[in-house]
Amino acid sequence: MDTAFFVAWIEEIAHVIADQRDHLTKLDAAIGDADHGANLDRGFSAAREALASADPPPATPGDVLTLTGTTLIRKVGGASGPLYGSAFRQMGKTLGDAPEVTPAALAMALEAGLAVVQRLGAAEEGDKTMVDALAPAIRTLTAALEDTPADGSYGPVLEDAARAAAEGAHATIPLLARKGRASYLGPRSIGHEDPGAASTALILAALSTTAAATAAK
């Protein structure tokens, strides 16, 4: 996965988030403050524009993710700005200046991103947050790495990770929220999918879509 791959990933995220903006807002209206869709749409649109207009353009996958993170932190406004922004920045830092990223390096970068999210938000799995989508996706990715075909095709592996994220997001429905605004609702937070977990699942789905599109070329 090269620099163009990661730019394509961020573009795909911006596309999917814009497409699912109302759905995310609806989820957030149930247990949050109904701004998640709009906030992320603004953030990832800004990230896409920042990547397109950067001079010089990002030279490495790490540059792409660092610029994306910095833009999210500045533009999102809600709690997801520092969380997603710091995660992308940490991923960029972890990838360093490598021109090509292996699935193993990507898994390590995602792991580092998750660690920052957990440090900032002090959330554990089961708290009904984005961690509930991200952690199982990374576990699936890491486990699947051992079965990566010798030809290095990573599409199926990322597809499995995206599925694990979606299942993790879905599994937040019966949970009681322990972090964020939804935690004030106590038992009334039960029965709703967590918007942060839902958007994390979209971000990982975009990764899988990008891999499929790249492989088809």
Add this chain to the structure above:
Amino acid sequence: MVGIVLVSHSAQLAAEVAALAAQIAGSAAPIVAAGGTDDGGLGTSPDKVKDAVEKVDRGEGVVLIPDLGSSVLVARMLERPGAVVLADVPFVEGAIAAAVTAAAGSPLEDVLAAAAEARTMRKI
């Protein structure tokens, strides 16, 4: 002197609490408000908080007092151990306790301890 930054979703809330704390602590207290988003809405602006930290930093440490949610996350993101520290305290009472202690010339750890005491201090 230890600097204090009040981080709130609301520009007015942060500004008014800063004014109240400065009134009680005396004008010497370096206390600055960083509330609202860059476009004046409700939310947290990392840039505003960063600027505020620079403004109150006299080299003796800065205490960040957030209200909740994204304010806490932005404050955590900007923490630098031993230099820029988040105080997990009630917004109004913590700000006043921190400002009074900072204005008295106390070191960072004492300002943090005074702010933390505000959590359990009864009003009557």
